[in-house]
Amino acid sequence: MRPQPLHAQDKLAFLLALVPYLMDHDRVSVGEAAEHFGVTEDQIRSAVRLIAVSGIPGETRQYQHGDLFDIVWDEFEEHDRIVLTHQVAIDDSPRFSAREAAALIAGLQYLSSLPENADRDTVSSLMAKLTRGASATPSQLAVAGAATxxxxxxxxxxxxxxxxxxxxxxxxxxxxxxxxxxxxxxxxxxxxxxxxxxxxxxxxxxxxxxxxxxxxxxxxxxxxxxxxxVTLPETLFEGSADDLTVLIELPSEALPLLADYVPDGATATRAGGRVRTSLRVAHYHGLKRLVAGLPGIVTVLGPEEARRIVADWAAAGSARYDDSPTAERG
CATH class of the missing domain: 2.30.30 (SH3 type barrels.)
Known part of the structure; x- marks a missing residue:
């Protein structure tokens, strides 16, 4: 199928797409670019010549050296290859820091490890763009797949x-x-x-x-x-007749984090920005997971058996640090 002529609006969209394409390809032939965009080689050559005289004027409102895009003209005119050597304004746009890019890449690696994300080529492409577009080279990270x-x-x-x-x-x-x-x-x-x-x-x-x-x-x-x-409850965690009740204290703003565990009709006593209320748990040992998820925030007040189980668990964890080589050297 022969490429169709471009109308004015299509030409603008084509030029806006061509610039990032050339930025992503250090060296590309006119034929490859024409095939990618579905246009003629002459249309690519005309667009490249237009890009090469495009830019943003400086403070004098006149174009100076460095205010225009530039290409390697010998490569373009003699070998029909496009090599973009200078970019205008795009390089000056805000970029992610190396740390920010590394964090985003780690998140994308985690997403790509999930079974439902079958289109992993798209994720890989995005990670590559984040790496190239960061202000510095991001730290190399690897996110291991979960056991589940x-x-x-x-x-x-x-x-x-x-x-x-x-x-x-x-x-x-x-x-x-x-x-x-x-x-x-x-x-x-x-x-x-x-x-x-x-x-x-x-x-x-x-x-x-x-x-x-x-x-x-x-x-x-x-x-x-x-x-x-069947009826699937709105909340993920549903109580049963065998549940145990535990009295806790925590900051008022943290209470929504444990809302699924608070039984219907539970009283909440507020004082000084903190709240006391009850939770339902299948077993007192389940408290260890809740407390670990909100370290230094949740205080278990009762019953005494629940306090003892959580205290023993915390003491066992602390003892591991006390027995470490680092602690002994200190």
């Missing part, structure tokens, strides 16, 4: 195919049970992934944390219950 990645991929396939799954599950009381579940929904909270599904052992909807699953197997058996057949 394989489990997550298997469950996503089961949810899409409406197939039952089986797995060994370690509950909050430290008990192992084999479960057969109709997987209905996958959700994440911070760095943790959860599965909501119909548990055939409990004959009710249950929530399972993926990192507590082992020996996961996808079956060929169709699910018995679909999301429309």
């Amino acid at each position: 990645d394989e489990v997550l991929g298997t469950i996503r396939t089961a949810v899409a195919g409406e197939k039952q799954i089986e797995f060994d599950y370690l509950n909050s009381r430290g008990e192992h049970e084999r479960r057969r579940v109709d997987p209905l929904r996958i959700e994440s909270v911070d760095q943790d992934w959860y599965l909501r599904g119909w548990c055939h052992l409990r004959e009710a909807v249950r929530t399972f944390r993926l990192d507590r699953m082992s020996e996961l197997e996808a079956t060929d058996e169709a699910i018995s219950y679909r999301p429309a057949d």
